[in-house]
Amino acid sequence: MTTTVLAAGDRFVLPGLLSDAVRARVGADVEVRELELPWPHVPFGPVAEVQEASGTEEELIAALRGARVCVTQLAPLTERVLAACPDLELFCVSRGGPVNANLDAATRHGVAVCFAPGRNAAATAEHTLGLILAAARHIPDLHADLRAGRWRGDFYDYDNCGLGIEGAAVGLVGYGAIGRRVAAALSALGARVLVYDPYVAEDALPESAARVSLDELLAQARIVSLHARLTPETRGLIGEREIAAMRPGAVLVNCARGGLVDYDAVRRALESGHLHAAAFDVYPEEPVPPGSGLLRAPNVVLTPHVAGASRQVAHTAADLVSAEVDRFLHGRPLAHCANPAVLDADGVYRNGSVGGR
Template sequence: MAPDLPARLFDPDARARLQAVFEVDFDRPAVADLHQEDPQVLAGVDVLITGWGAGTIDDALLAAMPRLHAVHHAGGSVRDLVGEGCWRRAVRVTSSSDANAVPVAEYAVAMVLLSAKQAFRSQVVYRRVRAFVDREREFPSAGNHGAVVGLVGASRIGRNVIRLLRPYDLKVLVFDPFLSAAEAERLGVRSVGLDELLSRSSVVSLHAPLLESTRGMLGRRELALMQAGATLVNTARGALVDHDALVDELVSGRLWAVLDTTDPFEPLPASSPLYDLTNVVLTPHMAGAVGNELTRLGDHAVDSAISMFRGDSPVAGEVSEESAATMA
């Protein structure tokens, strides 16, 4: 992980809890690339705690860490972290995805509610006219009472969003091919096809993982199904959407968007027209854990490490090879 990340992940209490069970040297600087670590240090590693930017634990690293039996990731997806050799050697893996899902869902819900209220559009209008605004005439469809919100993906984050939206008077539609009608009813949402969701929703929020089957799942045809003036909120991966098609829709002014930019462009090219569009809210990958939220990830990783050491079952956040392949 990045050398300065441990100080932001682990507060004094987390450090003390970890050191009560394991031999941990917090004074030793973290390394961004484990391949550059002292081989003698690697040879004595039983448990590895990783963070963003850790690189892949490949066969070379596994050979250098013959005692390694557990990896606890203080971050989200482990798809690019855990090499196939880890699974072959039965190294146990946990992820703090549940902890990272909390701020992402909070961000998404805030943006959904503000979008349905047309807060972003009203700001643009007010700044332009600099005078009295007739709200009822200018924003006749604004508000969250009975508004239709579409969620693409009943993922870990998607389900958090569903839970957080429950107190509001919204009609929530969900598209997820793996969501059964019975489960949708239990969640208090309606399961529909993607086309119906896009055409009916005033706000569409993306929560699907980026897989080969979901890459570009919103193309020109799908974006054209959205209502004029509807808002697309993307706190998932940018590559879920055909970028050029989205830019065209946004430049035309037909759609609005809240984009927490991730791949394929992180950051967006400096020449991107999205920076200058008043119908686009851009943030630099802020939805996930940042600032004081990082300690939630550290606490989760420490809890998982201690739980696994004690022999608890199940261990919070434990990831299988199969589930790792579908992580966002």
């Protein structure tokens, strides 16, 4: 029997990438139809009760008619969509977490929701390293000055020149898939890596890294880079007190989540000179409001939440969700299911038995 799959892509994880990956994995027993969502040309946001979604419930309902499977990055799986699409059994989100899916409603309707952990870990680690170097060495400012015809030889002055990595203490707040990659790169450059992560065991760290408390990390590190998830426990983790506790002339980098940091406190620390520089890819409000003081702060490098954007990431994301489709269609355990109540004891989908389907 042929299974209908909806590839609801966007301008990053293209519908064609999703379609090609599903066909390559599954073969001829699928009919794949495509839907293109407007992100990133139109910012994602809340759709009904879900967050960080793209497109509308109406267009998704129409596109899902008769489909058992949806592979997507940002399509909104809401109560309304689930109620209108009784054939849907598998919804695969090609992201590190399925924030655009109502998991409780999906479980009630017997729909398995899968996701793609680690899809952009390498890209985010690479971008983090780029921001560390750009901020520590003032690369964007020097580039802009030179293009404007100013040769900044004064940056050889001791008081002006940048910070090096070799021999410096670099603190990583969080040691997951991204933090581990950043640690390896920094160790290769000769940094002394300090790690604060209460959920990582001491013996999980390599010999080149030392586990410390957050206070020890802030007091010792010349560069602090954030790699923690945003939870009620970590929201506002780096505030006025923590920034004041950092070494004078330190660098702060955040490619994790904007809610981890008090950006007003960062701006004040940059203006006072307490911080040498800062670099951010994520913000409490996105896009950043035009009136934000951060846009006018000195010695700050800013990118628009693109750390996880590389062509390899788009291909990896498509491969990860297509692998889940293959497992689903062949009755094998799903690897990354966010609502395991719809699975049996072996991790295999239970044919919609949960919720009365």
